Amino acid sequence: MSEYLIRGAALLGDAPTDLLLAGGTIAAVGTAAAREASGDARVVDADGLVALPGLVDLHTHLREPGREDTETVASGTRAAAAGGFTAVHAMANTQPVADTAGVVEQVWHLGREAGWADVRPVGAVTVGLAGTQLAELGAMATSRAGVRVFSDDGHCVADPVLMRRALEYVKAFDGVIAQHAQEPRLTEGAQMNEGVVSAELGLTGWPAVAEEAIIARDVLLAEHVGSRLHVCHVSTAGSVEIIRWAKSRGIDVTAEVTPHHLLLTDDLARTYDPRYKVNPPLRTAEDVAALREALADGTIDIVATDHAPHAVEDKDCEWGAAAFGMTGLETALPVVLETMVATGAMTLADVAQVLSVRPARIGRVGDHGRPLAAGEPASITLVDPAARVEVDPTRQATASGNTPFRGRTLPGRVMATFLRGRATVLDGHPVDPARGGEHA
Numbered sequence: 001m002s003e004y005l006i007r008g009a010a011l012l013g014d015a016p017t018d019l020l021l022a023g024g025t026i027a028a029v030g031t032a033a034a035r036e037a038s039g040d041a042r043v044v045d046a047d048g049l050v051a052l053p054g055l056v057d058l059h060t061h062l063r064e065p066g067r068e069d070t071e072t073v074a075s076g077t078r079a080a081a082a083g084g085f086t087a088v089h090a091m092a093n094t095q096p097v098a099d100t101a102g103v104v105e106q107v108w109h110l111g112r113e114a115g116w117a118d119v120r121p122v123g124a125v126t127v128g129l130a131g132t133q134l135a136e137l138g139a140m141a142t143s144r145a146g147v148r149v150f151s152d153d154g155h156c157v158a159d160p161v162l163m164r165r166a167l168e169y170v171k172a173f174d175g176v177i178a179q180h181a182q183e184p185r186l187t188e189g190a191q192m193n194e195g196v197v198s199a200e201l202g203l204t205g206w207p208a209v210a211e212e213a214i215i216a217r218d219v220l221l222a223e224h225v226g227s228r229l230h231v232c233h234v235s236t237a238g239s240v241e242i243i244r245w246a247k248s249r250g251i252d253v254t255a256e257v258t259p260h261h262l263l264l265t266d267d268l269a270r271t272y273d274p275r276y277k278v279n280p281p282l283r284t285a286e287d288v289a290a291l292r293e294a295l296a297d298g299t300i301d302i303v304a305t306d307h308a309p310h311a312v313e314d315k316d317c318e319w320g321a322a323a324f325g326m327t328g329l330e331t332a333l334p335v336v337l338e339t340m341v342a343t344g345a346m347t348l349a350d351v352a353q354v355l356s357v358r359p360a361r362i363g364r365v366g367d368h369g370r371p372l373a374a375g376e377p378a379s380i381t382l383v384d385p386a387a388r389v390e391v392d393p394t395r396q397a398t399a400s401g402n403t404p405f406r407g408r409t410l411p412g413r414v415m416a417t418f419l420r421g422r423a424t425v426l427d428g429h430p431v432d433p434a435r436g437g438e439h440a
Contacts, residue, residue, distance in 0.1 A: 002422065005037045009046035009382060011372050013348030019051065021378040024420040029374050044426070046382055049415055052352045054086025054379035055333065056359040056368050058149065058178070058256060059232060059304035061325070062088070062119070064110060065103070066095025071309040071399045073107065076329070077116035079307070079398035081424035083330040084381035084414040086117050087360070087368045092124040093154045099124035099135035101143035108145035115433030116424050120363060123147040125166050125177060129155045134166060141173040148364040151178035153232055154279070156214055158184055163218060167227035174364060176228040176254075179218055181239070182280065186210035191320060193266040193281040201269060203319070206281045208236040215239050219246035219253050230362060231255040233306050235280040237290035244299045254362050256304040257291050259335035260326055260404055264288075268404075274315045274322030275404045278308075295354060296345040302359045305332045309400030326404045330396050334410035337385060342411060348385070367420075378421035387413035397430055 006019040011029075018033035019026055020041070028036045062076040073090070080088050090107050092098035098107060104121035111119025123140035127133045129152045140147040150170060157163045157179060166177050187210045192198050194205025215231055219242065222229035231243065234255050246253045260278065265285050268276040276282060294300040308325025315322055336355065340346040346354075360369030370376040390409045393401035417425040424431055 003038055003041040004044055004418070004421070004423070005033060005041040006044045006046050006051070006382070009049050009051035011051050012352055013050050016047070019372070019380070021380070021418060021421040024378060026372065026374055026376050026378050029372070044416060048386065049382045049384055050348055051372055052084070052348070052381045052383060053356040053369050053372060054381050054417065054419065055084045055355045056363065056365060057085050057088040057305050057307070057329065057332070058302060058359040058363055059153070060088040060090055060307045060329065061093065061309065062090045062107070063309060064094065065106065070311045073110035073119060074114040074116070075397065075399040076307070076309070077111060077114050077119060078430055079329040079396065081116040081417045082397045082414060082430055084333050084383060084417055085329060086379040086381070086417065086419045087120060087365055088117055089120045089122050089149055089363055091122050091153045092151060093129060097124050097128050098122065099127050101136060101139040104140050104145040104147055105143050117419060118365070118368070120149070120365060121145045121147055122178065123150045125150045125152045125157050126162065131155060131158055131162065134162065134169065137166070137169050137175070138172070141175060148173070148175050149178055149230070150175060151180065151232065153178065153180045156180050156182040156184060160217060160221065164221050164225060167222055167225045167229065171225070171227050176230050176362065178230040178232050179214065180232050181211045181214035181218070183210040183213050192269045192277070193283050195266065195284060197266045197269055203269070208238050208283070211236055211280055212238040212242055215242050219243070219251050222253055223249065223251045227252065229253045233258050233261065233280055233304070234291065234300055235261050235283050235287060237287050240290050240294040240299055244294070247299065254301040255299070256302045257295055257300045258306045259303060259328055259332045261291055262288065262295070262339045263335050264404060272319045274317065274319055275326065275402055275406065277319060277322050277324055278326050279324035292339060292345060295340065301354070302362065303332060303336055303354045304359065305329050309398055310402050311400070315402045325402065327398050327400055327402055329398065331391060331403060331405050331410065333383065333414065334389070334412045335405070337412040338410050378418055380418045381414060382416040384413045384415050385411060387411070389413050
């Protein structure tokens, strides 16, 4: 295993120091790093760079098995590494659905083979995501994949009895239900946020209450059974208030916000560009402000990408026929720097919390999101916060180009990513694990 001496990295944005990565761990920090480095150690000049614990995404769509035309585990995790991520949770809406031990083990194994980032499969809550029968939750939890997060993402577990049973079941192995909060009867045929813009455009609206009603129900169910609930892609100010109330009662609920909901609004639907069509939809500027405030004060625990790659034909069409979803792994950190750090709402240490420490804790990924200290696993991201990069989908590692940030200039560039001491990105370029560390 390679040995790296990182010189002059600002740990979480603090004073510059040195790090020695050897044997898969952070072998030494500070003046001891250079002293203990071997003559074969590769020196990484980190002057001006910030060291963060490797980022962890709780919400990624890798599409494999079944939709390899849009993304594979290999291409998706390569994009993850390019974005500074060392672990991702792969959602269950594959073909076949990840609702059995066999399918989640397949996804887990594909991640190990690719080598770009750790892949933690998310198991489906219900068989086939159909919302009528619980999937093999226990079998997935005890499989080699060790599933701890279960979600029908893309579909809401709308039946309250089934949701209660799922919450009760996962208590046995410290699991969590990650709910896609969308009351289906209130969103039939919905195309965008219900409001002034939808009325002007004549598009069927997606009311905020469709999200808020499910969250209100589920936090009460979680309190009733004493289980863990995680709310996916929170998008409305009303949802924030419900989650804030639930936390004040001591209910064990966590929540995520996506980068695109921190930056973009439903005004973009006026372009009729399907890149801006997403589930849940882009909301109002007031919602965006509430989401940013909630992330800053801890009501919303984490940022998760909801990386959703699509084939060209599924987005290069009229709005009504287009698929919902946006890519996000390679732009998540820059968007958080733009919306939260540049505005003074958060520090770089806070960024480590919302993009690494807390998502690892929620997903029970014990060897990620760890302190940057001697003896800890060497999963680290080096970012240049002063860089400004124009988003160009043709230069991204993901297999799909449906980024909503195309043409935008965003702050920050990931210069290096290390997965347990092995470089997956160096000098700002992916390093192919299959070719012994050569640039991909």
